[in-house]
Amino acid sequence: MPERLAPIIEVRGLGKAFVQGDHRLSVLDGVDFYAEEGEFVSIIGPSGCGKSTLLNIIAGLDEPTSGTLEIHGAEAPDRLGTVGYMQQKDLLLPWRNVMGNAVLGLELQGVSKREARLRADSLMDQFGLRGFEDQYPNALSGGMRQRAAFLRTVLADQEVFLLDEPFGALDALNRSQIHEWLLGLWQELNKTIVMVTHDVDEAIFLSDRVYVMTARPGAMKLVAPTELPRPRRLEMVTSPAFVSLKAKLLSTIREESDQGMSGGSA
Ligand SMILES: Nc1ncnc2c1ncn2[C@@H]1O[C@H](COP(=O)(O)OP(=O)(O)O)[C@@H](O)[C@H]1O
């Protein structure tokens, strides 16, 4: 039997608690998760269940309290900066223009200013930012700000991208355009994407697999392959496979938010 490659990210029994004074908040408890090379995986879960915390840990901004995280089959204590991460807030620097924000990650990696600008310039068209290189974030639409933040993430050229609610600021109209655009980019770049979203349609439409988390302390409650052919087409959102998976995900999410309201702090 051919040897199976280790998943690019593998999380087992991961727990995270935040301690403040004598108060201990258990945020993640027993999370099992993986993403294979080239996969597009989405995570959905109730607000506050620890989704951003999980991405922070995978990115290396934080460490788990228990359990293991492996990257390419090995623990990776020095992973910070090796995983592309677009955080929930776009975190563009208001005093830097689009070009200045785009090259930030490369500058931090020690790439020369000239080289960084050349690389950013080569992607401006593809990211729909050509002509806006000199604009400052406050002059951009929400969609453009997110594309600028995404450009910065992509330029850092890691094999994995973690995207935390990357399209939260967009209306439905903009969303379907950016979905097509993202899928095109993902196929071209051949990267692994882990995306947190609260939009079930978005998760199904884009992903190979969708995870649904429990209320806090978060764990994986359901993992479902989407089983839709690629390339994805807009018409697929009315296909039986799409509709039945959507119903399953929505009822799982509903169960969790009901529990969150009746249990939790009561
Ligand atoms: N650094 C931190 N210190 C203390 N509590 C935190 C910290 N980061 C997150 N939390 C708490 O952990 C819980 C989960 O947060 P988060 O991961 O942002 O949830 P989600 O992204 O699923 O909405 C929240 O109750 C939040 O207040």
Ligand SMILES: [Mg+2]
């Ligand atoms: Mg979050």
